[in-house]
Amino acid sequence: MKRKHGGLMMLLILALLATACGGNNDGKEGAAAPSGEPAQSSQHNDAESNQGEEAPAEAWTIEVTDDTETKLTFDGPVEKVACIVSLCIDVLAELGMEPAAIAESGVRVIASSPEFYGSKGESFPSIGGSFFEPGLEDLVTAAPELVIGLKGVHDTLREGLDGIAPLYLANPKSYKDSLEFLEKIGELTGRTDEAAAAKARFMEKLETAKEKSPMDKKALIIFGSDVNFSVITATGLGGTVMKEFSNYPWQVEKAEDDPYGEGSVPYSLERLLVEDPDVIFVESYSYSPGTLPVSEQLAASPLWSKLKAVQNGQVHEVRSPIWGDGRGTRSLGILMDEALAILYPDLF
Incomplete structure (x- = not known):
């Protein structure tokens, strides 16, 4: 009995020692210390132990x-x-x-x-x-x-x-x-x-154009190198801008006409007469020296002269490297500036 009682006393002492050393953290890492201050994490302790050593720079990827x-x-x-x-x-x-x-x-x-x-x-x-x-x-x-x-x-x-x-x-x-x-x-x-600054400039210009434009001019962008021209529709890059400040009704009516989803379709003068735009912007591309602008080549057709834009002197050859090829915000901003000055000269 004496030996058994001694064993129990030893177990009690060991339990008390374990409680004193372990503290009361309920098994949760980073629990509050008895003083009420946050317990220091192992990362914080490691940082203190390495104080004075420069941390490696984080890789930029x-x-x-x-x-x-x-x-x-x-x-x-x-x-x-x-x-x-x-x-x-x-x-x-x-x-x-x-x-x-x-x-x-x-x-x-x-x-x-x-x-x-x-x-x-x-x-x-x-x-x-x-x-x-x-x-x-x-x-x-x-x-x-x-x-x-x-x-x-x-x-x-x-x-x-x-x-x-x-x-x-x-x-x-x-x-x-x-x-x-x-x-x-x-x-x-x-x-x-x-x-961010370039985006803000572009959006401010676009919002101003939308607010000030009466939207009463029917505009059109065509491109080509000869009389076989194509129309930039409202889903084409330039068309997505132009439709914001003009009447721009041109659409891709048949998916097979625009197989790559570029938003441009081949057109004819007969189809053009149906909508009869007020202003036509022409992007001419030349693949050989001495090639005439597309508008001058189209002028050889009697149908061309029947268009309202032709009769009113509202056919404008534009800078195709910027209007057609630039594709970025600065080029599209230039497209806006030049188109607005022609469509609504009293407002822009």
């Missing part, structure tokens, strides 16, 4: 998805961008950046326009080859961190650019897509403030 659903990952803000499409020039100008190299033809034209880089745009390093097949050697020389191209045109370049630079393919179908692209590239380049 970002992942974006382009218009082909391809994911691109970057380990830091992108600084060197090569442009093989005019949209790239547009977004870099909005962000206050300069391209590392640019393709020729229409891309060089828009870069040299006064609203973009002016004469400085003539001196950016050149990417040779054609619009459809830019020179890979020139891209290697430029050593960009990113190449921006056009979805549906430059898709096959991704493999060739492997090991040179990631390829971001875009093709905005509406001005909202253009705004989203601006924000994505702003994030990639670490220029979110500049992107």
Whole structure:
């Protein structure tokens, strides 16, 4: 009995010691200490034990998805961008950046326009080859961190650019897509403030146009290189802007007429006479020297002269590299400025 009583005393002493050492935290990590102050977490204790040691900088990484659903990952803000499409020039100008190299033809034209880089745009390093097949050697020389191209045109370049630079393919179908692209590239380049400012400028201009415009002029944008022209509909990029401040009734009536969802359809003068627009904006593209503007080629048809816009002198050749190829917020802003000045000269 004595031995048994001694064992019980020993167990009691051990239990008391365990209670004193363990404290009362109900099994919950980080519970309040008896003084009422928050208990220090193990992370806090580790930080104190490592006081004086500089913590490693957190890696800067970002992942974006382009218009082909391809994911691109970057380990830091992108600084060197090569442009093989005019949209790239547009977004870099909005962000206050300069391209590392640019393709020729229409891309060089828009870069040299006064609203973009002016004469400085003539001196950016050149990417040779054609619009459809830019020179890979020139891209290697430029050593960009990113190449921006056009979805549906430059898709096959991704493999060739492997090991040179990631390829971001875009093709905005509406001005909202253009705004989203601006924000994505702003994030990639670490220029979110500049992107936000450019977006605000565009939206302010659009809201002003919507508020002041009487919407009583029927407008139309057509494009082509000869008499076989196409119409930009209300779901086409320029049309999504134009319909905000004008009567813009043009629609894709048959899906087969617009198989790629670009919002443009082939048209005829006979169909054009049915709606008979008040103002026609023409984007002419020339693929050989001496090609006449589309409006002058169409003038050879007797139907052309029957259009109200023709009779009233309201057919206007526009800068197709900006109106048709720019695709970004700055180009669309220029489209707005120029269209409003023609549609409603007393108001804008």
